[in-house]
Amino acid sequence: MLRSKLLAVVLVVVCGAVAVVGVGVASGAAKTTVTIRYTGDGFVGKVKSSKAKCVRDRTVKVYRQVGSEQDRSVDQKLYTDTTDNEGNWDTGNSGQVHGKFYARAKRKTGCRAGTSETIRVPR
Numbered sequence: 814m815l816r817s818k819l820l821a822v823v824l825v826v827v828c829g830a831v832a833v834v835g836v837g838v839a840s841g842a843a844k845t846t847v848t849i850r851y852t853g854d855g856f857v858g859k860v861k862s863s864k865a866k867c868v869r870d871r872t873v874k875v876y877r878q879v880g881s882e883q884d885r886s887v888d889q890k891l892y893t894d895t896t897d898n899e900g901n902w903d904t905g906n907s908g909q910v911h912g913k914f915y916a917r918a919k920r921k922t923g924c925r926a927g928t929s930e931t932i933r934v935p936r
Contacts, residue, residue: 841923842923842924842925843862843863843923843924843925845860845862845867845871845925845926846860846861846862847859847861847916847918847927847928848916848929849875849914849930849932850932851910853909854906854907854908855903855905855906855907855908856875856904856907856916857902858902858916858929859896859899859900859901859902860873860902860927861900862924862927864923864924866921866923866924867924868896868899869896869897869898869899869900870896871895871900871902871918872895872918873893873895873896873902873916873918874890874893874916874917874919875891875904875915875916876889876914876917877889877891877910877912877914878914883931885917891910892904892907896918902916910934911934911935913931913933914931914934915931916928916929
């Protein structure tokens with residue numbers, strides 16, 4: 814009986830330690846922040862992170878938001894660009910647009926995904 818209780822306690826401690834390590838590994842990815850701005854003929858922005866590898870060579874996609882909230886399953890992907898070494902991205906001359914837009918950099922090894930706030934471009 815004592816041996817069973819001891820085994821149960823050891824299992825609980827081991828499982829708890831594994832859970833803590835798992836959470837620590839998962840949260841080890843660096844936070845990513847994405848900005849977006851409309852220049853009058855295109856979109857520009859920046860990917861920011863505490864890790865340089867999370868800033869350079871990130872693919873950024875610009876979406877037109879359809880509803881009241883961001884939802885990539887229905888929002889229209891319009892433009893894609895890759896960040897430079899400082900995290901800057903630019904869609905180039907994409908013409909006159911209007912509506913709601915946001916930018917997203919998907920997750921990358923060691924780096925969390927990041928999504929900008931939605932901006933409104935008036936007519």
